[in-house]
Amino acid sequence: VQPLVGTLASDPTLRGLFDALSLALEGVSRGDTKIEKLVRPLGVIATNIEETLAGRNLPLSWQNLMTGRTPKPAELRRFVLAQPSLNFKQLASGAQAIGFVRNTARELGLTPENGVRVRLTGSVAIADEEFSTIADGAWVMTTLSFLLVVALLFGAMRSLKIIAAIVITLVAGLVITTAAGALLVGTLNPISVAFGAMFLGMAVDFGIQVSVRFREERFRAPDLAEAMRRCAAFIWAPLSLAAITTAVGFFAFVPTEYSGVSDLGLIAGAGMLIALFLNLTLLPALLALFKPPGEAESVGYRHMAPVDDFLLKHRKGVMIACGLIALAGLITLPQLRFDFNPLNLRDQKTESVATFIDLSADPDTTPYTAEILAPSLDAAATLVPRLKALPEVARVVTLASFVPENQVVKVEIVEDAAQIYALTRSEEHTSELQSRG
Numbered sequence: 134v135q136p137l138v139g140t141l142a143s144d145p146t147l148r149g150l151f152d153a154l155s156l157a158l159e160g161v162s163r164g165d166t167k168i169e170k171l172v173r174p175l176g177v178i179a180t181n182i183e184e185t186l187a188g189r190n191l192p193l194s195w196q197n198l199m200t201g202r203t204p205k206p207a208e209l210r211r212f213v214l215a216q217p218s219l220n221f222k223q224l225a226s227g228a229q230a231i232g233f234v235r236n237t238a239r240e241l242g243l244t245p246e247n248g249v250r251v252r253l254t255g256s257v258a259i260a261d262e263e264f265s266t267i268a269d270g271a272w273v274m275t276t277l278s279f280l281l282v283v284a285l286l287f288g289a290m291r292s293l294k295i296i297a298a299i300v301i302t303l304v305a306g307l308v309i310t311t312a313a314g315a316l317l318v319g320t321l322n323p324i325s326v327a328f329g330a331m332f333l334g335m336a337v338d339f340g341i342q343v344s345v346r347f348r349e350e351r352f353r354a355p356d357l358a359e360a361m362r363r364c365a366a367f368i369w370a371p372l373s374l375a376a377i378t379t380a381v382g383f384f385a386f387v388p389t390e391y392s393g394v395s396d397l398g399l400i401a402g403a404g405m406l407i408a409l410f411l412n413l414t415l416l417p418a419l420l421a422l423f424k425p426p427g428e429a430e431s432v433g434y435r436h437m438a439p440v441d442d443f444l445l446k447h448r449k450g451v452m453i454a455c456g457l458i459a460l461a462g463l464i465t466l467p468q469l470r471f472d473f474n475p476l477n478l479r480d481q482k483t484e485s486v487a488t489f490i491d492l493s494a495d496p497d498t499t500p501y502t503a504e505i506l507a508p509s510l511d512a513a514a515t516l517v518p519r520l521k522a523l524p525e526v527a528r529v530v531t532l533a534s535f536v537p538e539n540q541v542v543k544v545e546i547v548e549d550a551a552q553i554y555a556l557t558r559s560e561e562h563t564s565e566l567q568s569r570g
Contacts, residue, residue: 137199138554154178174198190247207495217257225264227257254492258485275329282337289341292426295348298419299340306336306411310404317399324393324478328400335379336408342375343368343412347420349432357424361417369413376409391473496527 140153154175160166177198184191196204217230225231231253238244238251282303286296310332318325346368350360383405386398444451479486492498505520507513513531520529537543 150178173201190242192248207497210498219257225261227261231258231261252484252488254485254488259479259489262483262485263479274327275333278330278333282333285337286341290344290348292348294423294425295344295420298416298423299337299344301419302340302411302416303333303337305415306404306408307332309407309411310400313403313407314396314400317403318396321396325396325400328397328404331397331401332404332408335405336412339372339376339408339412340416342372343416344420345432347417351425351427352431355427357421361421365413365417372412373409376405380405393475393478 136156137153140156141149143149144152157166157171161168161171177193181191181193194204194209196202196208215230215234217227219226220229223229234253235251243249243251283296283300286299290296290299307329310328314321314325314328343364347360347364350363350367351357354360354363380402383398383402386394387402389395389398476486476489481487481490489500493501505513505516507516510532514533517529517531520526
């Protein structure tokens, strides 16, 4: 390759390129090589020139041209490391820095149309895209849950005034729980943000229990105040038991060191207590204010009465059967696996996450590395077999890994290459001096 490199070094223009190609064709005419060997490189150059003339800046891989081997993606990849200046007054603190990088890439022509793809990853890019994903996902999830809850209320209550009272109580509880979450944990994460949908799904059940009992007591006692008193006397104990046990279940998440689950347990547990308080205070007040009409018949589903009778008659047997099923479930408990990688909770299609996963799959660029400081190279060598024996370790690199084997032979090869390349360097130096002169 020295004649080609030397020619281009002395004249790095299109003229120099064609001079180099002329040398190759002269070699064919002298019988030094065959034209078949030049078909592929000449075709690559021709394609590149045609794309350039068409206004598309297609990069040319000289490595591919010289060796005939298609370069691996890792060989074409280049890294630009940057520490951005963050603006925490914006929701996406790195938006300005990310916009600057993308605008610069476009100005430099580093676009897919020119055969170059620029991708961003790292903590800042992932955090910004994560926030956007969470905001969009939480909004969709909470809105969908709210609509399903309203549909459920229409099927259960069939009274717009009662439904309005439950929805107002539900919204008030969600707002108060969100404020409580801000006070308790400060910031949300991909797991704790799910408290909204969980609150709606469980807190609405409290409202349904109170309202259904109120409707039943309204059938028995047409006077609204009397029906409310009877409802309160009946419902406060079982509703409190249900809310407290649910809250305790959520609070059981708090001791874990996994912050996402811990925060979710704390917010959701507090939300259950807030929902209990509002359903025993705000909801009855709204029902008294809205004054829904009385009931013409008893509330419930008559065709389900045999089920109630069966459960009451065989309650001990049902409890024993459920206990045995729960014990049987303990057999599968050792096979339960917990994925603690928060990256799997993020949107895999976003650029930052997809790029991070791509880099992680390459052992040369994976960020999942550990560094061990040894007092000497010999001490490091003793750690190598122990570390390689670990199933979590793919490879071990020490300073010795950067010292090539068969150095005598390789040094001779490098010296030969240096002698051949010396002429090219001399021509480059001469051209540089001439340009300066």
